[in-house]
Amino acid sequence: MTSLSVSHLSVKFGDRDVISDLSFDLAEGEIASLLGPSGCGKTTLLRAIAGLIQPSGGTIRFGSQLVGVSSVVLPPSKRGTGYVPQQGALFPHLSVAKNIAFGLDREIYTKSETSQITDEMIALIGMQGFEDRAPYELSGGQQMRVALARALAIKPKLILLDEPFAALDAALRDELRNEVIGLLRKLGSTAILVTHDREEALVSSDRVILMRDGKVAQSGTPEEVYESPQSAEIAASTGDVLTLPAHKSSAGVITYPLSGQEPSLGMSHSGYVVIRPEEIKVVKESGKGRQGVLTHIDYYGHDAMLTIDLKDELNDDLAGSSTIIRARVAGPAEFNLGQTVYLEHVGPIRYFSLP
Numbered sequence: 001m002t003s004l005s006v007s008h009l010s011v012k013f014g015d016r017d018v019i020s021d022l023s024f025d026l027a028e029g030e031i032a033s034l035l036g037p038s039g040c041g042k043t044t045l046l047r048a049i050a051g052l053i054q055p056s057g058g059t060i061r062f063g064s065q066l067v068g069v070s071s072v073v074l075p076p077s078k079r080g081t082g083y084v085p086q087q088g089a090l091f092p093h094l095s096v097a098k099n100i101a102f103g104l105d106r107e108i109y110t111k112s113e114t115s116q117i118t119d120e121m122i123a124l125i126g127m128q129g130f131e132d133r134a135p136y137e138l139s140g141g142q143q144m145r146v147a148l149a150r151a152l153a154i155k156p157k158l159i160l161l162d163e164p165f166a167a168l169d170a171a172l173r174d175e176l177r178n179e180v181i182g183l184l185r186k187l188g189s190t191a192i193l194v195t196h197d198r199e200e201a202l203v204s205s206d207r208v209i210l211m212r213d214g215k216v217a218q219s220g221t222p223e224e225v226y227e228s229p230q231s232a233e234i235a236a237s238t239g240d241v242l243t244l245p246a247h248k249s250s251a252g253v254i255t256y257p258l259s260g261q262e263p264s265l266g267m268s269h270s271g272y273v274v275i276r277p278e279e280i281k282v283v284k285e286s287g288k289g290r291q292g293v294l295t296h297i298d299y300y301g302h303d304a305m306l307t308i309d310l311k312d313e314l315n316d317d318l319a320g321s322s323t324i325i326r327a328r329v330a331g332p333a334e335f336n337l338g339q340t341v342y343l344e345h346v347g348p349i350r351y352f353s354l355p
């Protein structure tokens with residue numbers, strides 16, 4: 001296993017920059033999730049790291065070894081990366097055992113070594129008895145396991161997984177994800193897991209790399225990117241957000257619809273405050289919070305999202321303001337539609353000034 005360092009990487013298709021000036025580092029044994037919208041360049045980045053695409057600029061290092069630059073490229077077979085492509089991509093005409101053995105170079109491994117490694121991999125993914133099955137005789141989760149075993153068979157320095165769980169239904173996805181992450185941890189693998197699922201990104205990794213338009217928008221621990229996003233847009237990419245107009249005085253006092261202090265009539269807003277719905281406390285009894293009316297309940301089982309209309313005419317004077325608040329509560333049972341409720345913001349104040 002090794003560390004990975006990507007520095008000022010760019011990749012062009014034709015004259016279009018799909019990745020530009022992208023940098024991040026991964027420590028040995030670290031598992032990173034790469035999160036970004038469809039088309040932002042996630043697969044391209046993985047393929048460049050695996051050596052399947054030549055960068056137009058920048059460097060890729062495994063430990064201290066330079067593996068990729070625009071002029072010198074270590075070929076994919078010499079990089080020792082285990083790559084699981086987006087659709088798993090098992091060879092349909094090969095059995096499970098032959099799929100797993102496929103990447104084991106005949107010039108390096110003897111026949112008996114290959115068969116021993118294949119057996120080890122089959123045991124590792126818990127699929128003894130399935131050696132001779134064809135891919136079409138397997139469930140989606142089993143196919144994913146085999147694709148992973150094939151990538152792990154070469155004892156890779158780095159494992160690259162491209163949306164491995166995207167095609168699986170929710171229950172299986174959670175179970176298989178825990179299993180795969182557990183396996184990577186046990187092996188001490190350095191790994192990148194591509195996902196467009198924000199919860200998957202937060203739950204499965206040591207580090208979240210948020211990607212947007214071929215660049216790293218922010219990188220940090222799951223807690224850092226969720227709690228301290230560098231912009232409202234980044235905040236929205238890791239979870240639900242409420243963006244409220246806000247005013248910051250020259251003395252640094254921030255006023256917004258849920259601050260204890262009311263914004264005064266005619267006050268212009270200089271920025272906005274980004275709040276997570278779970279950072280709003282909703283109570284039925286009149287207290288120090290702001291008054292509102294409960295207009296909608298989305299019930300999710302484990303929690304519920306309340307839509308609340310803030311009762312405040314002053315708000316209409318704040319350009320572009322919204323008086324709709326979305327608050328997440330543990331259960332909706334104690335609330336009724338049309339009810340008057342009181343809101344208090346109990347989280348950090350994330351203020352961003354207008355551009």
Ligand code: ADP
Nearest residue numbers: 013014018036037038039040041042043044045
């Ligand atoms: P993601 O995996 O984040 O959805 P991709 O890396 O697949 O994004 O693609 C990023 C952008 O690069 C997209 O606009 C895509 O159309 C383009 N692209 C990907 N591969 C090629 C290619 N081989 N030739 C030209 N354009 C490509």
Ligand code: MG
Nearest residue numbers: 042043044086
């Ligand atoms: Mg992709």
